Amino acid sequence: MQSQAALLKETRRIAGIGDWTWELDSGRVHWSDEIYRIHGQAPHPGGLHIDALGAWIHPDDRSRVESYFTRMLANGEAMETEYRIIRPDGEIRTVHARGEWSNRTDGQRAMRGIQQDITALASVRDRLRTTQAEYAFLFEHNPLPMWVFDRKSLCFLAVNASMVEHYGYAREELLASTMLDIRPPETVQAVRAAALLGSDERPQGQVWKHLRKDGTELRAAIHTRDIAFDG
Numbered sequence: 001m002q003s004q005a006a007l008l009k010e011t012r013r014i015a016g017i018g019d020w021t022w023e024l025d026s027g028r029v030h031w032s033d034e035i036y037r038i039h040g041q042a043p044h045p046g047g048l049h050i051d052a053l054g055a056w057i058h059p060d061d062r063s064r065v066e067s068y069f070t071r072m073l074a075n076g077e078a079m080e081t082e083y084r085i086i087r088p089d090g091e092i093r094t095v096h097a098r099g100e101w102s103n104r105t106d107g108q109r110a111m112r113g114i115q116q117d118i119t120a121l122a123s124v125r126d127r128l129r130t131t132q133a134e135y136a137f138l139f140e141h142n143p144l145p146m147w148v149f150d151r152k153s154l155c156f157l158a159v160n161a162s163m164v165e166h167y168g169y170a171r172e173e174l175l176a177s178t179m180l181d182i183r184p185p186e187t188v189q190a191v192r193a194a195a196l197l198g199s200d201e202r203p204q205g206q207v208w209k210h211l212r213k214d215g216t217e218l219r220a221a222i223h224t225r226d227i228a229f230d231g
Contacts, residue, residue: 016117021102022050024073024109029053038095038117040087058084058092072099072111082118094122145220147174148229151195154179157229168213182210184217199226 018034030047039056057065061083068081078100084092099113139146145163149156159174167174167182183191187209194202205221212218 017114018116019112019114020099022099022111023047024111025107027051035115038093038115039085040089040091056085058086060084068097069099072101076101076104082122093117093119095119148227149179149195151226154191154195166212166218167210173213182212184209184211199224 016034016038018032018036018038020032020035021030023029027050028047029050031043033043036043041056054062054066065081065083068079072079078098080096080098082094082096084094086092094117096116096118097113099111101110102112103110139158140160142160143162145166146160147156147163148158155178156174159171163174164171169177179191179195180188191208202224204223207219207221210218210220
């Protein structure tokens, strides 16, 4: 049976987590084997000098990492950040780092922390940001009126430029309104009932009467989908 130490080491390897110690008075940094693997570097039994590590950090992230350590040294609090590194083969990886003081005795000052390879997570997060940005662009620039509303309160949560143009309200006015404010009074109950239906039950393309700000009517074929929006 594996010892607890061996199990912990294997768990950290699977999770891509390594630990480090920085001896501030000597400037030596000691990495676990996993951090060397993350960086694609051969282990240095005697450790590395802190000045040698800057070249392994992505140029666009170096100033932020320096600021991270400066703040940690100054305020004495545990801190964490993430940044990109460049491996010897040119591959760029993203790591999450956390550090804190472990000894403040003069001549023995030291910090300890962990580093984790989060490249896969960062990639998914970046793709999600891109997708959200693209969706927001398409929503805002769609030539057809579009809006997002809360099914329970019927309050508008977002409206696009086309809706502002077609309905004659300022964006702020619409976002302070509900779906009922653009519907004739006689359709209120039908609107409430439709909002309670799920996407699969709700009739798509049904034509409804709507009201512009000036009171004139327009007829709109409505297509809806349930989405998760800002929680």
